[in-house]
Amino acid sequence: MDDEFEKLFKVKVDFDDKMDTGKENELKIAQFISYYCKRKNIKHLDATGVAKVIEYCSRIAENQNKLSTRFSKIAELLIEADAWAEVDKEPYIRDKHIKKAYDEKIYRNNMIEEKMLEMYKTRKVIIDIKERKIGRINGLSVMNLGDHVFGKPSVITATTFIGHKGVINIEREVEMSGSIHDKGVMILEGYLSEKFAQDVPLSLTGKICFEQSYGGIDGDSASSTELYALLSSLGDVPLKQYIAVTGSVNQKGEIQPVGGVTEKIEGFFDICNHFGLTGDQGVMIPYQNIEDLVLKDEVIRAVQKGIFHIYPVSSIEEGIEILTDKSYLDIYERIKGKLHKYADSDNQSTASGKNLKRK
Known part of the structure; x- marks a missing residue:
């Protein structure tokens, strides 16, 4: 609403925090997961793990037909799931580790609910x-x-x-x-x-x-x-x-x-x-x-x-x-x-x- 904004910033873009489901976008999520695991030097995910992350992307987006693009949320999940995979001495992060990470995060924040x-x-x-x-x-x-x-x-x-x-x-x-x-x-x-x-x-x-x-x-x-x-x-x-x-x-x-x-x-x-x-x-x-x-x-x-x-x-x-x-x-x-x-x-x-x- 500030008049000065248009003078200083010539290109304005609205970034959505959701995108449609589908093979192309699900593949992009999988590619991000692979990139992030390499970058942070953590365990990679097997197919069940990737599927579970995509499921939680829909949950965060609150729609079966959408995926969340809040990649920071995905990153938090991967870091903690890696720790649980290490506890189980598994070579890959599986769906059970993703679920465990998600459940544990809820447990740490749900005192009022309890x-x-x-x-x-x-x-x-x-x-x-x-x-x-x-x-x-x-x-x-x-x-x-x-x-x-x-x-x-x-x-x-x-x-x-x-x-x-x-x-x-x-x-x-x-x-x-x-x-x-x-x-x-x-x-x-x-x-x-x-x-x-x-x-x-x-x-x-x-x-x-x-x-x-x-x-x-x-x-x-x-x-x-x-x-x-x-x-x-x-x-x-x-x-x-x-x-x-x-x-x-x-x-x-x-x-x-x-x-x-x-x-x-x-x-x-x-x-x-x-x-x-x-x-x-x-x-x-x-x-x-x-x-x-x-x-x-x-x-x-x-x-x-x-x-x-x-x-x-x-x-x-x-x-x-x-x-x-x-x-x-x-x-x-x-x-x-x-x-x-x-x-x-x-x-x-x-x-x-x-x-x-x-x-």
């Missing part, structure tokens, strides 16, 4: 991953500590009753909510109005809360999760607590992509794995985020065995059926019935109030 996981284990943070409950759902958020990013489940609850205040964001009321999160909650009221208030006014007050949250909340990646909780409360339909949800939603009920899906899935998986995988547990994500999944081996094996599940969805109607095992048409009819009762009760109380004033 402490939060311990709070779930000791029930200091209350979470249900086995039952079905009304107006309650497990959402997913991401915490970025700079050197380490991890997913954290959050319990979201919703209550609904007769009134005119619409959907109230409790975090906003106590000034713990960011503007993007506030926008996401306001979108929910737009969806409810279009679906259920075409012939009667929306006589509703609903309250949404992130339980046991003591810091600020921002972003709209939980907006679909909040909407499911509201629909559950209005329709008196229990939701599966063993399916965690992430995804943004618009006023038309279309699910929109979000960031950090890999970490979110792994965060919920770790908690389910600790308490015991039942075979029913899983995570619901926007279908647009499928290509962003670069999951750790433990999660992939659990999905392959059918003991953990990933559900890509494109609409609220599709998602509510997965969470309830009921037709969304049946659920919406129940909601319409309740909202009509709310409107009738509201009209009666208004009429009674007018009569009292006349008297």
